[in-house]
Amino acid sequence: MRKILLVEPAYKNKYPPMGLMKISTYHKMLGDDVTFVKGIDAVLAMKAWDRIYITTLFTFDFDITVDTINHYKMYADDLDSIFVGGIMSSLMPEKVMAATGLHKKNILIGLFTDTSVVGDDNDINVDLLPLDYDLLEQISYKYPAGDNYFAYTSRGCPNHCKFCAVPILEPQFTVTNNIVQQIEKINQKYGPKQNLLMLDNNILNAPNLSEIIDSLCQAGFYRGAKYENPGDYNIVLMRYHNGDRGAFLDKRLQDYLISFKKRIKSESTLETYLQIVIDAEDAKDYAQYMLDHEAQLRPIIEKYRSKATSNRYIDFNQGVDGRRINDDTMAQLARLAIRPLRIAFDDIAYEKIYVNAVHTAFNHGIKELSNYILFNFNDYPEDLYKRLEINIKLNVELGIQIFSFPMRFAPINRTDRSYVGKHWKRKYLQAISAILHVTKGVVAAGSDFFYKAFGKDENEYREILAMPRDMIMYRSHYEETGETNEWRELYHSLTAEQKEALVDFVSLSNEEIKEKPSPKGLESIIPFYLLKFRPSAKVKEKRDRVSENDAYAFIADSIEIE
Numbered sequence: 028m029r030k031i032l033l034v035e036p037a038y039k040n041k042y043p044p045m046g047l048m049k050i051s052t053y054h055k056m057l058g059d060d061v062t063f064v065k066g067i068d069a070v071l072a073m074k075a076w077d078r079i080y081i082t083t084l085f086t087f088d089f090d091i092t093v094d095t096i097n098h099y100k101m102y103a104d105d106l107d108s109i110f111v112g113g114i115m116s117s118l119m120p121e122k123v124m125a126a127t128g129l130h131k132k133n134i135l136i137g138l139f140t141d142t143s144v145v146g147d148d149n150d151i152n153v154d155l156l157p158l159d160y161d162l163l164e165q166i167s168y169k170y171p172a173g174d175n176y177f178a179y180t181s182r183g184c185p186n187h188c189k190f191c192a193v194p195i196l197e198p199q200f201t202v203t204n205n206i207v208q209q210i211e212k213i214n215q216k217y218g219p220k221q222n223l224l225m226l227d228n229n230i231l232n233a234p235n236l237s238e239i240i241d242s243l244c245q246a247g248f249y250r251g252a253k254y255e256n257p258g259d260y261n262i263v264l265m266r267y268h269n270g271d272r273g274a275f276l277d278k279r280l281q282d283y284l285i286s287f288k289k290r291i292k293s294e295s296t297l298e299t300y301l302q303i304v305i306d307a308e309d310a311k312d313y314a315q316y317m318l319d320h321e322a323q324l325r326p327i328i329e330k331y332r333s334k335a336t337s338n339r340y341i342d343f344n345q346g347v348d349g350r351r352i353n354d355d356t357m358a359q360l361a362r363l364a365i366r367p368l369r370i371a372f373d374d375i376a377y378e379k380i381y382v383n384a385v386h387t388a389f390n391h392g393i394k395e396l397s398n399y400i401l402f403n404f405n406d407y408p409e410d411l412y413k414r415l416e417i418n419i420k421l422n423v424e425l426g427i428q429i430f431s432f433p434m435r436f437a438p439i440n441r442t443d444r445s446y447v448g449k450h451w452k453r454k455y456l457q458a459i460s461a462i463l464h465v466t467k468g469v470v471a472a473g474s475d476f477f478y479k480a481f482g483k484d485e486n487e488y489r490e491i492l493a494m495p496r497d498m499i500m501y502r503s504h505y506e507e508t509g510e511t512n513e514w515r516e517l518y519h520s521l522t523a524e525q526k527e528a529l530v531d532f533v534s535l536s537n538e539e540i541k542e543k544p545s546p547k548g549l550e551s552i553i554p555f556y557l558l559k560f561r562p563s564a565k566v567k568e569k570r571d572r573v574s575e576n577d578a579y580a581f582i583a584d585s586i587e588i589e
Contacts, residue, residue, distance in 0.1 A: 029059040029077035033162070036081070036095040037066030038088045042224075043163055043170045045177055046113055046139065047082050051159035053142075053151060063165045067095055072102045078145070079108060083115035083123075089442035093126045100127060110135050110145055117196055118439050137196055138182070155203065157212045164275040176223040178209045180239045184229040186348070188373070190404050192439045193228050202233050210246045216269070218262035221254045223341045230343055231351035240359045243341065252364045253336040259283035260328045264321060267314045277313045290331040300327050340366040346399050349377065349384035354391075361391035367430065368393050373401040375410040378417060385421050385429070394427040403448040404436040408455050412481060412488045415470055422472045431470040433463060453534035458492040461499040493518065493530055501560045510555065517552040525549065 031054045033047045051061045064071050079099055083092050096111060103109050106128075112135030116123045120134045135144060139153040163173055183200035184193045213220065223246075233239055243249075263280040284304050291297040303320050310316035317324070346369040347360070360368065368388055372381045381398075388396060398418070402411040411433060418429040435456065437444045447453050462480050463470070470477065479502075482488035491499060498505045498514065505511040521529065528546045533556045535543070545553040 029054070029057075030075065031059050031061045032071065032074075032076045032079045032099075033061060033063045034079065034081040034095060034099060035063075035065045036083070036088065036092045038084060038091055040084060041171045042177070043158075043173050044082045044113075045158055047080060048158035048160070048162050049153050049156045050080055050139070051162045052156045053153045055159065056151075056156075061159075061162070063162045065166045065168045067098045069098075072099050076103070077108060078110070079103060081109070081111045083111060083113035083117075086115050086118055086439060086442055087437060087444045089115065089119075089122070089126075093123070096123070096127045096129070100129070106130065106133060107146070109133055112136075112139060114192065114196060118192055119442075122442070137198075155205075157209060157216070160213070160217045161273070161275070164273075172224065174220060176210055176213060176220050177226060178206055178223065179203065179226040180206050180242070181227045181230060181233050185232055186229065190373075190401065190436055190439075195439075197228065200229070200232060202235060202239075206239070206242045207246050216266075218257060218265060219254070221256070221337060221339055223248050223339075225341060225343045226345060227343060228345050229348050229351075231348050231356050236356060236359050240362050243363055248339060248341040248364050250362055250364050252339040254339045255334060255336045258328070258332045260287070260324075260332070264317065264325075267318055272314055280317065281307075281313075287328070287331070291327065292331075296327055296330075299323065338366075339364050342366065343369060345369075346371040349381050352384040352387055354387060357387045357391045357393075361388075361393060365393060367395045367397040369397045369399065371401075372398050372414050372417075372431075373404075374406065375413055378414075382417065382421065385425070385427075389425045389427060394425075396427060396429045398429060398431055400431050400433045401436055402433055402459070403446070403451050403456060405448070405450070407450045408492060409485050409488070411459070412485055415477065415481060418470075419472070419474045419477045423474060428472040430472065432468055433459065433470065435459070452530050454530045455492045457496055457534075458494065458499055461496045462491075464500060490515070490518065493526065493533075495533075495556045495558055497558050497560045498555070504560060505558075510558070514552065514555045517555075521548070521552075529553075 031051075033044075033051060035044045035047060047063065051063065054061050059077075062071065081092075081096055081099060092115060096109075100106065100109055109129065110133055111123060111127075111129065116134050117136045120131070120136060123134060124130065132144075140155075142149055142151055142153060158177060163170065181200065181202045183197040184191070185200050187194045210223075223243075227233075230236070230239070247254075259279050260283055263276050263283075266276060288297065288300060288304070291300055303324055307313060307316050307320075341363050343365070349370045349372070352370070370381065370384050370388075385396065400411065400414050402408075415431055415433075418431050421427065422429055435444070436448065437446050447456065470480075482491050494511075495514065498511055502511070518526070518529075525546075525548050529549055529552065532543075532546055532549065532553070533540065537557065540553065540556060
């Protein structure tokens with residue numbers, strides 16, 4: 028039995044490391060002992076490992092990822108036992124090798140389909156293996172989207188957009204429609220999950236779309252699908268019956284049973300229940316004790332556990348290609364419990380196509396939509412405003428809800444996020460960031476909020492882009508103090524050339540602004556860009572609690588009454 032260490036750097040991420048979860052399944056199939064760690068663990072690093080896998084994510088996480096690789100590499104007896112894979116290492120293997128001293132054979136580029144690259148002699152395609160959800164129990168970090176089905180029915184995309192990494196990571200478009208089997212394996216091993224996140228890069232390019240939709244419906248994600256949570260008792264007992272054992276399973280069941288006692292209304296039943304639960308604490312084998320007492324405990328659990336159902340949803344999380352949306356393809360998608368339908372709107376040139384796609388979705392009964400809006404690529408700042416406003420107008424026209432997610436472009440060969448598009452300024456990007464900071468990156472459906480946050484028209488939008496960052500984020504505070512009006516009067520007194528010079532100057536860092544003399548004619552307005560508002564503890568706490576669904580209400584509060 029080999030000892031395998033799986034490492035994810037300590038960056039923040041919404042989704043669990045699916046590559047490592049498949050590698051865990053692979054090694055457990057071979058009878059190996061697998062340990063997972065997030066970040067740098069000095070104690071674990073010094074232990075003897077037969078093999079170490081380190082995943083990578085975004086290129087702008089380069090520094091923290093390289094530090095993690097170098098830390099674990101330092102304790103390896105043999106560099107041949109270390110393998111680095113994932114998005115960043117696939118996009119820039121040469122930079123990773125230069126920064127870590129690793130060799131080409133240490134870098135796993137693209138999908139892990141051939142185990143010979145790590146020295147194993149078998150024909151297992153690791154990329155097709157189910158995820159090991161138990162891996163996540165080994166760390167304290169909680170992934171916001173961790174408790175979902177994750178699956179795909181196709182790989183790759185034929186569009187080969189210049190801003191996208193998919194052509195490098197998944198160069199060939201292939202269909203792998205085994206979704207029913209994927210979900211059945213998860214159900215049998217870990218119990219059912221409510222929602223399904225599909226990771227297809229361009230599902231509508233699949234030639235067998237109707238067959239894929241049939242399979243997704245068969246898997247339980249048809250339109251109107253409901254989900255009944257079986258509860259941790261049923262899930263853990265199922266796993267005990269399957270031979271699974273683990274302290275995390277025992278702890279999960281113990282926590283459930285402690286909480287469950289509040290549901291029991293009968294005193295005599297409660298007495299029987301508590302006697303079983305209390306005696307379990309002294310059992311040498313907790314799992315076997317629970318199996319032995321299942322006949323007594325299960326009827327009580329079934330009588331009092333919640334049988335309420337919830338809506339089930341499927342989310343094509345990578346977005347759907349609006350150019351491929353028509354009545355035929357939308358009729359297929361509309362058979363599913365989609366929420367939301369994500370449609371990319373990467374270029375204002377696609378306005379007509381995008382609007383038609385939204386209307387087609389609406390005509391097929393889909394009213395909750397979301398979209399990704401790329402900016403800072405080849406677009407102009409006004410293009411972002413126009414695309415966001417198009418969604419606002421569609422919301423009003425159709426009575427629907429479109430939540431927009433502006434996505435700032437950063438070249439996939441860069442290790443930071445400092446890139447400024449040819450039609451953008453650093454100050455403009457900072458202004459967009461300030462608006463989105465409070466909303467957690469979402470632009471919600473409300474028109475009142477949109478026109479307040481981004482401006483009532485493109486002229487006011489341009490003014491907001493030039494406004495000091497804190498004045499954007501804490502609009503009402505500075506309006507009440509009168510400082511916003513003071514800034515606005517000074518700004519409107521400037522010539523077009525001076526406004527351009529102002530934006531260029533305040534695109535510098537605060538340290539540079541303090542050190543350099545203000546451009547001629549801008550001496551009075553520059554100090555406004557050094558203002559620093561200190562939000563109250565109450566405001567900070569509220570902002571930390573806000574979720575994606577609450578973002579609209581919170582930013583409205585921030586702008587109107589903070």
